[in-house]
Amino acid sequence: MLAVSLWATAAAHAGPLQVRALSAPNLIDHHVIVGRAHCRGATWLLTDAPELIRISVDAHAVVSSPVRGLGQTDKMWGLACLPNNELWTLAAHDVLARLEPDGRLAERIRLDRPRLGVYSAGERILLQQAPTAAGRPLLAAGLPKTLTAFLQWPAPLSQPTASRDEQLTANLVNCGIGAASYVPCWLVNQTRVVISDGSPAHTTVQEFRFVRGGAIDGAVPLWDMALAGSARVWVLASARATPGGRRAGGRLTRSTRRGTDEGSLDVIPAARLILWATDDRCVVLSSTDQLLEVVGP
Amino acid sequence: MTRKLMGRKLVLVVTVALMLSAKPTWAQPPTQDQCMTQLAACYYWAAAQAGFWSMWASGIDCELAMIDCIRRAILGR
Numbered sequence: 001m002l003a004v005s006l007w008a009t010a011a012a013h014a015g016p017l018q019v020r021a022l023s024a025p026n027l028i029d030h031h032v033i034v035g036r037a038h039c040r041g042a043t044w045l046l047t048d049a050p051e052l053i054r055i056s057v058d059a060h061a062v063v064s065s066p067v068r069g070l071g072q073t074d075k076m077w078g079l080a081c082l083p084n085n086e087l088w089t090l091a092a093h094d095v096l097a098r099l100e101p102d103g104r105l106a107e108r109i110r111l112d113r114p115r116l117g118v119y120s121a122g123e124r125i126l127l128q129q130a131p132t133a134a135g136r137p138l139l140a141a142g143l144p145k146t147l148t149a150f151l152q153w154p155a156p157l158s159q160p161t162a163s164r165d166e167q168l169t170a171n172l173v174n175c176g177i178g179a180a181s182y183v184p185c186w187l188v189n190q191t192r193v194v195i196s197d198g199s200p201a202h203t204t205v206q207e208f209r210f211v212r213g214g215a216i217d218g219a220v221p222l223w224d225m226a227l228a229g230s231a232r233v234w235v236l237a238s239a240r241a242t243p244g245g246r247r248a249g250g251r252l253t254r255s256t257r258r259g260t261d262e263g264s265l266d267v268i269p270a271a272r273l274i275l276w277a278t279d280d281r282c283v284v285l286s287s288t289d290q291l292l293e294v295v296g297p
Numbered sequence: 298m299t300r301k302l303m304g305r306k307l308v309l310v311v312t313v314a315l316m317l318s319a320k321p322t323w324a325q326p327p328t329q330d331q332c333m334t335q336l337a338a339c340y341y342w343a344a345a346q347a348g349f350w351s352m353w354a355s356g357i358d359c360e361l362a363m364i365d366c367i368r369r370a371i372l373g374r
Binding site for chain 1: 329333336360361363364365367368369371372373374
């Protein structure tokens with residue numbers, strides 16, 4: 001009876017999600033991660049060292065390669081991976097560049113105008129455009145070698161703002177890890193997420209209200225997200241920034257695509273970003289650069 | 298070198314010094330406030346350029362630098 005009572009008490013206090021370490025800390029160095037792309041069997045990170053890092057899903061093996069072949073004024077941002085394992089980044093605002101797995105910059109494509117970010121979208125890449133006027137799509141999708149054939153992504157749309165500075169900052173987009181050809185993207189100061197494959201008929205806008213339920217950084221409420229299969233989403237809310245500290249993700253929630261909370265936990269130490277996810281588990285990189293696996297019931 | 302040209306170079310030097318002072322000694326992204334301070338300094342430098350087109354192009358460069366700074370501050374992981 002006592003045992004049953006103790007078990008019941010423990011069950012009542014245990015969260016539905018559990019966390020375990022998959023690696024020791026300091027798996028990678030502490031440079032700012034400027035791009036992340038998930039490909040078959042691995043997640044790639046690009047840092048401002050600059051370094052290209054591959055973390056394998058099965059063995060959790062980490063391979064880091066310095067990026068070589070950059071121009072003097074290049075400042076890389078974003079990372080996208082195509083199904084043929086091609087990796088693309090923005091070497092500059094107007095240069096799309098292909099990286100070899102060993103970090104060598106193998107190809108440069110001049111863009112017709114400045115772009116602010118690059119993400120994976122199934123068999124295509126997504127490029128973020130600078131906002132020009134309110135109500136315009138902020139993303140376009142296509143293949144790197146056919147830039148003129150890029151198609152506007154249905155949403156998010158640029159928000160009206162009072163000044164040019166605000167227009168640039170309020171219309172920054174972030175995209176999470178997609179599943180099949182669907183990608184979750186959002187304006188960084190909002191909790192409304194667009195999940196789309198590029199077709200307006202297959203585009204949904206979902207408000208993840210539970211994100212605002214905890215102590216978050218109001219400027220960046222939604223820190224990261226990963227679609228898992230056709231029905232689930234892992235949502236990493238931001239943690240409240242410490243004075244002079246680095247921003248990070250705090251509470252991780254498993255949700256349905258309709259925004260129903262299926263369980264959550266506070267990731268400790270805080271999470272830098274999500275590396276990969278399936279229906280029942282999600283692996284994050286902690287702020288101590290350790291792989292943490294969060295497992296659902 | 299004329300006094301005007303020297304003045305412009307001084308503004309540029311001050312701008313670059315401000316940007317460098319905002320750069321952290323370890324891999325810490327800048328803060329949004331630092332980005333806005335850099336933008337204001339950069340606009341000041343752009344306004345000191347000779348000729349409309351030069352000022353305009355410099356202003357665009359300032360905005361792109363600000364976007365880069367902001368996205369590192371907000372999206373850098």
